[in-house]
Amino acid sequence: MDVTIFAPSPSLTVTIEEHGAGPDIHVHAGGQGVWQARMLRRLGAEVTLCCTLTGETGQVAQHLLEGEGFRVVPIARAGRGAAYVHDRREGERTAVAESEGEPLGRHELDELYGVTLREGIASGLAILSGPDGESTLPADTYRRLAADLRTNDVRVVVDLAGDRMLAALEGGIDLLKVSDEELHADGLLDDVDAGDDAVIEAMDELRRRGAKDVIVTRSSSPFLVLDGRTVLEVTPPELQTADTRGAGDSLTAGVSASLAAGAPLREAVAMGAAAGALNVTRHGLGTGDTETIERLRQAVRIRTVRGAPQEHDDSQGRVSPEGLAALAETAADAGRDEEGQA
Known part of the structure; x- marks a missing residue:
């Protein structure tokens, strides 16, 4: 995987953080791709990060990575x-200092593009994630990279919005994850x-x-999945929220881990829903343990809202024996990895 x-x-x-008699300072690597990678590792995947x-x-x-x-x-x-640097001693995140970093130069971008293409072809599944800074790299990079990866038989998963999402779509992608708020901001949702329609x-x-x-994804409603021409409504288990940041990235990671293990999309979104649900209960972004995610997956509800009814449509996200065996085998080695937090 x-x-x-x-x-x-x-x-x-x-x-x-506030802890006992004084401040507790946590230092980690972070960002969208890192949070996705962290959850993928918890689910047993071998992860290659191509980055600047x-x-x-x-x-x-x-x-740290x-x-x-x-x-x-x-x-x-x-x-x-x-x-x-964020201060969360009062319960909410307060930005003390933030830096988006400097834009990538032409030569640096060319090198990054090349290694991503090489590693993506080797792994067979690639996630295209965004940088922290709006000006870090041209949006058209995502169009070119999506097209070149798919030309080389790589499955491309995209978790982007705005110009980067539109560029990736132009290149062609296998799976897009986006929120209703992002679609509204992009003028694709009024x-x-x-409603569902x-x-x-x-x-x-x-x-x-x-x-x-x-x-x-929809913050207060079940999320929707377009699987070919079939539309599924997916309801994750309801849990108490500690921090919503990173939940969408955990969902993307859970889906990608299952797809990499050979599961169909319907089963993959159940794993993603469970991973995202667990993440909101934690302060560490992209964290969680495999056993809890597996138990939560049994509580995920999936129903068809458009298209031919699926066999056993009352399924609660059960993974096929082959897909579950693949996940279990790879997760066994990584299930007790040290837990990273952002």
């Missing part, structure tokens, strides 16, 4: 890297409180633009 992640510029994160690591913060981030068991393929450069219409449009399958 190998997955390559295009993570253009991971961040160095410093979070201050900049300056002193990049050197520290690389050490390799310590979590990721295979890091870095493009090292001098300069100011992405980083933040209202974030729109409006969201399904937007999903059909995304399919026409280049996505084979689509997941649309």
